[in-house]
Amino acid sequence: MDKLIITGGMPLHGEIRISGAKNAALPILAAALLSEAPVIIGNIPHLHDITTTMELLGRMGVQLLVDEKMNIEIDSSTISSYDAPYELVKTMRASILVLGPLLARYGEAHVSLPGGCAIGSRPVDIHLNGLTKMGADISVENGYIHAKVNRLKGCRLVLEQVTVTGTENLLMAATLADGITTIENAAREPEVTDLAHFLNKMGAKITGIGSSVLVVEGVDKLGVDSIHYDILPDRIETGTYLVAGAITGGKVKLKNTRPHILDAVLDKLTEAGADISTGEDWIQLDMHGNKPKAVSLRTAPYPAFPTDMQAQFIALNCVAEGVGIITETIFENRFMHVQELQRMGADIRLESNTAICTGIDRLTAAPVMATDLRASASLVLAGLIAQGNTLVDRIYHIDRGYDHIEEKLTQLGATIRRVPK
Ligand code: EPU
Numbered sequence: 354m355d356k357l358i359i360t361g362g363m364p365l366h367g368e369i370r371i372s373g374a375k376n377a378a379l380p381i382l383a384a385a386l387l388s389e390a391p392v393i394i395g396n397i398p399h400l401h402d403i404t405t406t407m408e409l410l411g412r413m414g415v416q417l418l419v420d421e422k423m424n425i426e427i428d429s430s431t432i433s434s435y436d437a438p439y440e441l442v443k444t445m446r447a448s449i450l451v452l453g454p455l456l457a458r459y460g461e462a463h464v465s466l467p468g469g470c471a472i473g474s475r476p477v478d479i480h481l482n483g484l485t486k487m488g489a490d491i492s493v494e495n496g497y498i499h500a501k502v503n504r505l506k507g508c509r510l511v512l513e514q515v516t517v518t519g520t521e522n523l524l525m526a527a528t529l530a531d532g533i534t535t536i537e538n539a540a541r542e543p544e545v546t547d548l549a550h551f552l553n554k555m556g557a558k559i560t561g562i563g564s565s566v567l568v569v570e571g572v573d574k575l576g577v578d579s580i581h582y583d584i585l586p587d588r589i590e591t592g593t594y595l596v597a598g599a600i601t602g603g604k605v606k607l608k609n610t611r612p613h614i615l616d617a618v619l620d621k622l623t624e625a626g627a628d629i630s631t632g633e634d635w636i637q638l639d640m641h642g643n644k645p646k647a648v649s650l651r652t653a654p655y656p657a658f659p660t661d662m663q664a665q666f667i668a669l670n671c672v673a674e675g676v677g678i679i680t681e682t683i684f685e686n687r688f689m690h691v692q693e694l695q696r697m698g699a700d701i702r703l704e705s706n707t708a709i710c711t712g713i714d715r716l717t718a719a720p721v722m723a724t725d726l727r728a729s730a731s732l733v734l735a736g737l738i739a740q741g742n743t744l745v746d747r748i749y750h751i752d753r754g755y756d757h758i759e760e761k762l763t764q765l766g767a768t769i770r771r772v773p774k
Pocket residue numbers: 376379447473474475476477478479480481514515516517518519544660661683684685726727754
């Protein structure tokens with residue numbers, strides 16, 4: 354297993370390009386299953402989760418062609434199996450996203466039930482209840498979801514809880530259903546919006562995009578003509594590098610991103626003392642050499658503060674001036690990074706779903722272990738300001754979601770290297 358070694362202490366300075374959004378690319382690759390003609394997807398990030406999705410589609414018999422710019426052409430006309438096996442679903446829960454498209458287009462799907470994961474129990478009952486309401490016959494046997502239907506029927510769905518992949522699965526399913534489906538209490542995350550735009554480009558009839566009520570008029574076919582679609586930039590990657598700039602008292606400019614989908618994060622960075630400037634597709638953060646101030650926040654569905662940035666802001670609070678109180682409301686067990694940060698000297702107290710952190714002058718390097726993707730990112734951030742060499746183990750989590758992280762951080766002046774094993 355590869356490790357990262359980070360020598361802390363350098364303020365970051367420089368410019369980097371942000372990659373395409375992992376959490377938009379995954380549903381959009383799954384949505385390509387709905388298309389009659391081949392589709393070409395651009396701005397695909399170079400990530401392990403993308404490779405897993407390609408393997409998943411490939412095993413179903415779908416043909417995939419990748420060019421040197423990471424544009425992927427997907428031709429699902431050769432599909433021969435409707436299965437998502439356990440061995441792939443267990444490494445990437447987002448595999449559940451093939452359920453809606455398979456059922457809508459081919460009337461059949463067999464998808465391994467994702468188990469719990471490092472950040473919480475993460476059930477998929479809302480996905481299954483919605484599809485059942487649309488007429489699917491669903492059973493769970495031997496750890497697999499078996500779903501069948503002649504044609505899904507449009508209906509009114511009121512989601513019990515805001516769920517990102519749940520909304521995406523039901524949205525994809527509804528595009529080919531008979532009649533109109535309304536999805537109320539839908540997730541409004543920019544990645545859901547990106548998927549909806551992609552579906553409409555293939556000929557779907559979705560309105561209410563970006564709101565919590567999505568209305569889908571089912572059509573008979575999608576993607577009759579081949580289309581090209583570029584994935585939106587990754588707001589969580591953007592936010593992570595902004596925190597890297599802030600935590601080190603540096604100045605960073607991130608290009609090929611979208612400031613308006615990061616409002617809640619930019620507000621908190623401003624509160625932390627960052628001087629933020631933005632253009633249409635770039636964000637610059639300048640700390641003018643100062644230490645950050647501690648910030649308090651609560652995670653919640655978009656447009657509120659994202660749970661996927663919680664761990665990074667805890668790392669920021671570790672070395673900030675004052676006390677920051679961070680409450681996690683989306684996942685019940687998303688504080689695994691706290692114990693590792695404490696091993697680096699952080700003063701953090703956990704009270705149920707709240708982390709109370711009193712900033713200290715400096716963290717000290719330690720060997721630490723990544724437990725999930727965003728937790729790993731917070732450990733890398735901590736390593737950037739710790740005294741000594743921090744060794745982050747199990748970084749396959751990072752490779753799932755951060756495109757060339759050590760190259761990008763090196764470009765910003767960090768001392769970081771990958772040690773292969
Ligand atoms: N939930 C249910 N039942 C369901 C679905 C969800 O109870 O059927 C609960 C979950 O247990 C959780 C809450 O609803 O408490 C929200 O979960 P959601 O379904 O929105 O999460 P997700 O779709 O599984 C996506 C992202 C996550 C991100 C969350 C929240 C993808 C592929 N994953 O997960 O991204 O944290 O939304 O924004 O889009 C990451 O990138 O590191 C990551 C974990």
